[in-house]
Amino acid sequence: MTQPPCSPLAGGEGSSPTTTAAIAIAGLTHRYGERPALRGIDLDVRRGEIFGVLGPNGGGKTTLFKVLATLVAPQGGAVTVFDEDTARHPERVRRRLGVVFQHPAVDGKLTVRENLACHAALYGLDGVESRARAATLLERLGLAERADDRVEALSGGLARRVELAKGLLHGPDLVLLDEPSTGLDPGARRDFFSYLVHLRDREGLTVVLTTHYMEEAERCDRIGFMHQGRLVAVDAPAHLKAEIGGDVVVVDAVDPEAMRRRIEERFGCVPQVVAGALRIEMPRGHEFVRDVVEAFPGDIRSVTYGKPTLEDVFVHLTGERFFDDVGAPGGA
């Protein structure tokens, strides 16, 4: 897995305009009836930071997102956005927030431009201001030529870009993006992320996003893995990968269960079975690759060897696979 060419510095130190928190979450819990969705979240997101929330569906991402967007009041704990309590002063928080939901929030019967005008009015922008900002965004997101088409006539990818334009239109200080690049082709996805980095550098924008793309997660300053209602790890992608240490070897065997026992007996290490393949974290993995192939030549379909990726971090933490673009570098 190659690093994206213009990945921001890990940690984002030096680029943050101030050290004050954009978001401060303390002891946040939430449950739907009997089912707990959030089991005590503590998290500070710095101003000017690009923070990725990752995790499988049902892990609590959406609930956390709704709390931050002021749609759901926290049941336990406290959440402040720019030092305003989201439960006590949602209207003050909303003013500084840009939100892009996973589900479309544009009106298909209105044109792209009309959608943006309507959105700008909801945020109290006057016509001149909103038209100027809309023109910039339409240009930047490649929508300028379709500005007078109704959104219902646009392809899924273009409609998604209208959502993104809407979220940024009123110049928010914090944008919450739930799977922003779903439906975008890889080029548009990279381009949009670069634009977020640009807005962060220029205007001090703080970004919190969820994603299923490892490539996007790699470009975040910090990421937090959510699993079963908890944040199981929060750090810069490079630090998270460094924590695993050594190499990751994945053995695709004809009979994974038998192979797991044989590797355990022979090499004394305990492979994890992930998605039908055996996964081993170890120092000097290249030697193991040689030895394992020599030991069981007929029983192995393939062996993959590499430095740990974020996918490996996630598997290490949860024992589950997660990213959509792993193993398909052409599509990522």
Add this chain to the structure above:
Amino acid sequence: MRGVRALWWREIVRFVRQRSRLVGAFAQPLLFWLLLGGGFSASLRPPGAPADLGTMAYFYPGIIGLVLLFTAIFSTIAVVEDRKSGFLQGVLVSPISRGGIVLGQALGGTTLAVLQGALFLLLAPLVGISLSPGAILAVVGVIAAVAFALTSLGLVIAWRMESTQGFHAIMNLILMPIWILSGAFFPASGAAGWLGWLMQLNPLTYGMAALRRCLYLGAPEAVGRVPALVPSVLVTLAFCAVAFCAATATARRSR
């Protein structure tokens, strides 16, 4: 205020771009009027209606009420659809207040209702009603007030609803009876005792009475026994205020 105006404007743009709604909201009451009025006139006369007033003429203000009711229903269904489509969620995270959202929605529905109600006014000469410019103003004012109240009432229901299916059931159980028991269809004076009481408690009865009185401003003797103009207007305005506050309160509760 800018946000209220944008939501109001959006309702109108959407309406214009969905032609079936326009046809539905106008053609259906027209059909009802011709079928009911025409069918009843030969055999029946609404009991208690003025003797020289035909059924077509008696139903005429009632059908205007039905136009307003249909428009209100359609525009509140739009709220349920907005929730399903996700548009409403986008509005809910914006800084506009819940009251502002409801006001934009209610004014949008009211505007559409007034335009369609006014279109129906063009048929007034067919039932022998001639309107002075002052009377037209009064009628349009009453139509606007009734439409605002009905749309707000619809919003109270719509903001609680998850799907349009449940909405239809509630509509038929609440809004249609309110219209039927408003004097639009038969006068309170001719109704059975308990029904008469219900009609007197029905706020729309006073809206319909105000409408009738304004339509026959020059010939009050043709109106028959309905509540007087001033109390009717006052009750209707109170209906507006109560329904709007209830809709806003409902919107506040559903975050």
